[in-house]
Amino acid sequence: MLSYLSSLFSSRIPTALYSNRLASTAATASGSQTMSIAERVEKSIADNKVTIFTKAGCPYCTATKNLFTNDYPDETVNFVEVPERERMDWKAYMSDKTGEDTFPSIWINQKAISGGNSGIQSLHRNGKLATLLKDE
Template sequence: MFSPAYRMFTVSATSSPSMKLVESAISQNQITVFSKTTCPFCTATKRLFSDKFPDVPVKILELDLLEEGPAIQSYLAQKTGQRTVPNVFVNSQHIGGNDTTQAAYHNGKLSTMLKT
């Protein structure tokens, strides 16, 4: 069995480019959605943002179209505890998946976060 320090080092070393891409996308965009093109829940989340917040730019990373997609999804699971897509961040804060994003819209949290 490997020590936690060994696992942390090896995971960080192998996922460093993916980690940097994720952290950069989250920090440089008001809304970041990690998605897959074939996922109906991802489509619903992307539609929510385009329909309800058309003036707010959304950074969408389609993991099934990116070579590093599996590594990104693995890093996101470590970072958030969420293994599924969509994986949504607003103002660098993790929102969650489609259900929590839709709920945040309906209870006004998204509007407050986006100040619209």
């Protein structure tokens, strides 16, 4: 089971089925090792309505995952856990792309949500997150 999970690029699952164990898949699948970090990031964002880049042990990432799990259980979310060995390169790419290099990095409809967990929680509280999720 672990070898199967580690071979995945990310976990794209409905939040109703989400668990920490399932979301801990690495962003370096054997089939995607030839892709650069930039290519993998762009593919994840382009191929999914909601993509959330996380890191293990991050309390802000956990809070964001819990928000989607509890309040948007029918939304399919692509959780991508960035491996520790790739974090510096990932942070450099995201800093160039968005001006932010923190976790979680949240993308909805191919647009970055500024502020990470604080930003997404604020959008949720004022009702704008539900609107974003309805937009295609």
